[in-house]
Every structure is written in structure tokens, then in C-alpha cells.
Amino acid sequence: MRYWLMKTEPNEFSIDDLERQGHPEPWDGVRNYTARNFMRDKMRVGDQVLFYHSNAEPSGVAGVAEIKKRGYPDPTAFDSADKHFDPKSKPEAPAWYLVEVGFVERFARFVSLAEVKANRKLRSMAVVQRGQRLSVQPVAPRHFAEVVRMGRGEAPADE
DNA sequence: GCCAACGTTGGC
């Protein structure tokens, strides 16, 4: 099983929205090739996701989600009326893919970006590297576990 | 609102 971090602006779609709707969310509109490759080629059902709120006050990890459906072509790329329409993407040769993401857990304690940056164990996480804008990124298992521990308000494990 | 970082586009 792999671990990921996926960014969303909570005023567009938050972890509360995901929980409330009670069904998986198609993660459409991603228009970056690196992120596309992760969704199309690497993500599998059951992979665990840190659900990250960006452009928020504060920004940070709000909870955990899970991949519920493997990558398939993003239909919004084919729809000329859609904000994310891309004429380069054709149904017979799709350029853009999405996965479906389901609710797992809303953290008891929101883990702010400042807290992630302050935790020495998380210094090499992609999300705290400067200039890192990728909206879908892999997370090391030990980093995933540490962020979840913080979000549940559990005591640090012994070194 | 600013702006640094970075990805993409398009002229050549």
C-alpha cells in the first residue's frame, strides 16, 4: 500500500464536504503531468491519503482519505463548458486522469503546516519543501504515520 | 495583495 498527500482548497471542497456527502469524490481538474502520472499509474484502491487544505487559514492536514477507485480519464477535460476543459484531451487519447477518493477520518486536531514544519521527523516531506506546488504527492510511510499521530493527538513514539 | 517558484507555451 502506498501513501499520498492531496491538496484541496477547503472553500472549494473540504474534508467536511467529503464526509458529509457520504460517497467518494472524483478528484477531477488536475492539470499537471506529474500529478496525473501518480493518479493514472501509481495509485491503487486502498492507498491512504493525507487530506491537505491549501490556501486556508491555517493550511494543513485535516484528515485521512482513501483511494476508492483507480485512475480513469477525467471527463471534465472533454467538456467544452467545463472550467477544466482541455481540447488536447480526446476520449480516444485522454490526456488527464482522476481517481476517486473516500472519507476515512477527520483529525481530532488539525495538523497545521507550521506544525509539520516544526516537527524534525517531517523535515523531508515534500509539502514543506520550498516551491513545492504539486497537488498530488507521495508520502513516506513513516511521515504518514507521524502526521496521523499528531492529528489524533497521540503521544510521540519513543525514538 | 504580494511575489517566489515552477510548469507550460510558443516563437525562433
Added chain:
DNA sequence: GCCAACGTTGGC
């Protein structure tokens, strides 16, 4: 294939 211009991301 280079690279300047442009658009976007996202923290602050």
C-alpha cells in the same frame, strides 16, 4: 531544442 513570456500555485 532553447528560452523568454506568461499563467498558476500557494504561503505569507
